[in-house]
Amino acid sequence: MKSSSTFVSLFFTALILVLVKxxxxxxxSASSESATSYTVNSGKNRYRYTSNTNGTEFSIEMRGKIxxxxxxxxxxxxxDDGYLEVxxxxxxxxxxxxxxxxxxxxxxxxxxxGRTLSSWESSGKAWLSEILPExxxxxxxxxxxxxxRFYKQGGTSAVLAEIGKIENDHVRVQYANLLLQKPVQPSExxxxxxxxxxKVDSDHYKAEFLRTNASRFLQNKESAxxxxxxxxxxxxxxxxxxxxxxxxxxxxxxxxxxALVLQTAGKMESDHYITEVLTSLLNKSNFSDATLAELxxxxxxxxxxxxxxxxxxxxxxxxxxxxxxxxxxxxxxSDxxxxxxLSQVINHMLGKKLTxxxxxxxxxxxxxxxxxxxxxxxxxxxxxxxxxxxxQYTSVLNLCAAMxxxxxxEQxxxxxxxxxxxxxxxxIVLQTVKxxxxxxxATEVLLAAAPKVKNGSTTLxxxxxxxxxxxxxxxxxxxxxxxxx
Numbered sequence: 001m002k003s004s005s006t007f008v009s010l011f012f013t014a015l016i017l018v019l020v021k022x023x024x025x026x027x028x029s030a031s032s033e034s035a036t037s038y039t040v041n042s043g044k045n046r047y048r049y050t051s052n053t054n055g056t057e058f059s060i061e062m063r064g065k066i067x068x069x070x071x072x073x074x075x076x077x078x079x080d081d082g083y084l085e086v087x088x089x090x091x092x093x094x095x096x097x098x099x100x101x102x103x104x105x106x107x108x109x110x111x112x113x114g115r116t117l118s119s120w121e122s123s124g125k126a127w128l129s130e131i132l133p134e135x136x137x138x139x140x141x142x143x144x145x146x147x148x149r150f151y152k153q154g155g156t157s158a159v160l161a162e163i164g165k166i167e168n169d170h171v172r173v174q175y176a177n178l179l180l181q182k183p184v185q186p187s188e189x190x191x192x193x194x195x196x197x198x199k200v201d202s203d204h205y206k207a208e209f210l211r212t213n214a215s216r217f218l219q220n221k222e223s224a225x226x227x228x229x230x231x232x233x234x235x236x237x238x239x240x241x242x243x244x245x246x247x248x249x250x251x252x253x254x255x256x257x258x259a260l261v262l263q264t265a266g267k268m269e270s271d272h273y274i275t276e277v278l279t280s281l282l283n284k285s286n287f288s289d290a291t292l293a294e295l296x297x298x299x300x301x302x303x304x305x306x307x308x309x310x311x312x313x314x315x316x317x318x319x320x321x322x323x324x325x326x327x328x329x330x331x332x333x334s335d336x337x338x339x340x341x342l343s344q345v346i347n348h349m350l351g352k353k354l355t356x357x358x359x360x361x362x363x364x365x366x367x368x369x370x371x372x373x374x375x376x377x378x379x380x381x382x383x384x385x386x387x388x389x390x391x392q393y394t395s396v397l398n399l400c401a402a403m404x405x406x407x408x409x410e411q412x413x414x415x416x417x418x419x420x421x422x423x424x425x426x427x428i429v430l431q432t433v434k435x436x437x438x439x440x441x442a443t444e445v446l447l448a449a450a451p452k453v454k455n456g457s458t459t460l461x462x463x464x465x466x467x468x469x470x471x472x473x474x475x476x477x478x479x480x481x482x483x484x485x
Contacts, residue, residue: 189223224253228244343369
């Protein structure tokens with residue numbers, strides 16, 4: 001006797017039948033437009049399904065474990081609580097089959113036309129023989145025994161051939177899962193995956209099959225590749241993501257499979273789900289530098305600056321990032337339009353020790369930040385965290401001088417002067433003061449530099465006085481000069 005899970009399985013499979021198999025009616029509907037309604041009732045391990053389509057009513061009621069004959073045209077056995085009723089009404093003309101277990105392997109089979117009990121042997125048996133093969137392939141009735149039969153006859157290929165004849169995605173997957181309970185060889189996994197991927201239209205059922213059997217498929221290189229290739233055929237980004245995240249569990253994922261994951265992610269339309277996949281990938285420990293570079297490149301397919309920033313900042317947290325990965329990152333960051341998110345990524349990047357070449361690329365990106373607020377924030381971070389050569393220092397302060405806001409220029413230069421500067425770097429700061437139009441802000445920077453200049457060389461003092469001459473106000477000019485006298 002089956003457990004309640006068996007009844008639930010039968011319930012759902014038969015529900016699908018009434019939704020997708022109105023063709024089981026004797027006559028085809030004359031109208032191409034059909035209005036279908038259905039009801040489902042359950043209780044005490046008994047389930048009933050009814051559909052109505054343009055004057056045709058089809059219903060199945062079942063209970064217990066039901067086994068069909070080897071030719072799928074008769075019911076050969078039922079559990080002691082077994083019961084099956086199939087009823088079809090076409091424009092008022094009703095036919096019904098009732099098969100009930102009497103216990104001990106015995107069954108009572110009855111056939112009705114309308115309310116009249118008719119001959120089973122002359123009419124009922126023939127009608128059951130006519131409709132049962134379709135019911136079997138549509139509802140999953142006797143699925144386990146049928147899989148056993150086909151597997152015994154011809155192994156995996158025989159079961160796959162039968163799956164090819166089934167039109168219901170749920171039942172196809174049910175058969176495939178039952179097949180995988182057999183002593184199937186790992187070398188056969190790929191063919192099973194390809195059949196299901198090719199036959200099952202539903203993203204839900206295809207993803208359910210791949211996810212359920214992922215741990216098995218990932219043990220074999222060929223089937224793992226087939227599994228991820230099948231995932232690309234799933235239309236829904238949601239279901240693709242479910243399969244990929246399951247595939248990425250554990251540490252057995254190969255570089256080839258990761259490449260397939262990135263390829264699949266790059267074809268997704270949803271930025272949210274691309275981010276979920278890439279985040280799951282970044283959480284793995286067995287992560288090569290080549291993979292990181294390719295992952296960063298994949299973020300170019302993300303349109304949302306918000307999601308792109310999430311991945312890039314997480315990627316930057318990986319240890320020992322190579323030159324190639326950084327170059328990929330700079331290429332991708334250049335696509336970010338939002339100054340807010342652009343500054344977030346650059347600030348995160350500046351927390352690392354960068355090579356002169358990478359720093360040079362960073363200067364180019366900073367130059368694309370239009371907001372003085374965000375540019376000043378990034379320049380301040382750069383001055384605080386990176387040891388710069390004189391040439392690099394000049395490049396940074398040129399980026400400062402190019403800002404329109406004297407307020408933000410003063411902020412950056414003031415921040416620069418809080419560091420331990422060489423005389424050459426201090427002179428660069430003083431030269432940048434001349435780009436400030438506001439006498440107030442120019443004076444503030446000079447006053448911040450004055451303590452160092454006062455005790456410095458003649459060259460440093462000359463640079464200071466030269467910067468002060470850009471101040472138009474006699475009051476501010478005098479205040480600046482008195483600070484070094």
